[in-house]
Amino acid sequence: MYPILFHAGPLTIHSFGVMMAVAFVAAGIVGRWQFKKRGVTPDFIYPIVVAAVIGGLLGAKIHYLILHPSEFPGNILSGSGLVWFGGLFGAILAVVIVTLVRKQSLAGVMDTGALAIAVGYVFGRLGCFLNGDDYGIPTKLPWGMSFPNGSPPTTVRVHPTQLYEALASLVIFALLFWVISPWFKREGPLMFAYLILAGIERFLVEFVRTNPPVALGLTQQQWISIGLFVIGVVGVWWFARHGRLRPVEQPKKGKAAAGAKVRTAKAAR
Numbered sequence: 001m002y003p004i005l006f007h008a009g010p011l012t013i014h015s016f017g018v019m020m021a022v023a024f025v026a027a028g029i030v031g032r033w034q035f036k037k038r039g040v041t042p043d044f045i046y047p048i049v050v051a052a053v054i055g056g057l058l059g060a061k062i063h064y065l066i067l068h069p070s071e072f073p074g075n076i077l078s079g080s081g082l083v084w085f086g087g088l089f090g091a092i093l094a095v096v097i098v099t100l101v102r103k104q105s106l107a108g109v110m111d112t113g114a115l116a117i118a119v120g121y122v123f124g125r126l127g128c129f130l131n132g133d134d135y136g137i138p139t140k141l142p143w144g145m146s147f148p149n150g151s152p153p154t155t156v157r158v159h160p161t162q163l164y165e166a167l168a169s170l171v172i173f174a175l176l177f178w179v180i181s182p183w184f185k186r187e188g189p190l191m192f193a194y195l196i197l198a199g200i201e202r203f204l205v206e207f208v209r210t211n212p213p214v215a216l217g218l219t220q221q222q223w224i225s226i227g228l229f230v231i232g233v234v235g236v237w238w239f240a241r242h243g244r245l246r247p248v249e250q251p252k253k254g255k256a257a258a259g260a261k262v263r264t265a266k267a268a269r
Contacts, residue, residue: 059090
């Protein structure tokens with residue numbers, strides 16, 4: 001793989017760092033686009049992205065150090081050692097705080113976040129693939145891959161679980177945008193629908209990951225996935241019944257003018 005893209009003088013440009021930056025930019029683009037449709041100030045995306053970056057990196061690092069206490073404090077400032085679930089929780093907490101402080105629509109931001117996270121996760125996992133980490137257990141399947149320059153390196157062919165998760169997140173985005181979102185007439189449930197799908201995806205992929213089981217043969221990430229699934233089901237049920245009705249998207253000026261002309265022509269007949 002390509003953990004290091006190139007050197008620029010004393011600087012070393014790592015593929016994982018570049019893809020993480022792309023992930024946040026992509027999430028921001030999706031977020032701004034969706035804010036316009038959900039009654040949220042489009043420029044609010046900038047403080048949201050900053051909050052998600054800070055909260056996500058802090059959460060991911062804290063979760064990693066909880067899993068690997070022996071690496072404290074030496075790994076605190078390292079660019080490696082980030083855990084997805086910790087990053088997700090940290091980013092959500094930071095975004096919620098900023099949204100409440102700025103008095104924006106929390107439910108609208110939540111629904112937007114579901115789509116933004118799904119897109120950002122695709123690039124994040126591609127960064128893991130290029131870096132050669134978070135791969136799976138050995139396999140004899142024809143698409144198995146080795147990561148001789150990975151973290152840690154392996155010459156054994158293993159499941160490229162980073163690609164599994166990137167592809168799964170693309171599917172989740174498609175389901176949320178084209179299938180699930182049109183069902184909901186109220187704000188809020190889309191984020192919880194994402195938690196359901198993300199929980200299912202991670203629970204399944206863990207069977208071919210290298211994380212050790214912690215209870216009843218399941219890994220810590222699988223237990224967290226079960227918790228996300230339960231929270232998602234409860235959240236979808238509650239917000240689909242009690243959430244505020246979604247704002248009606250205003251037609252574009254060109255379409256509105258055309259519609260007015262048609263109505264005027266009909267009235268003149």
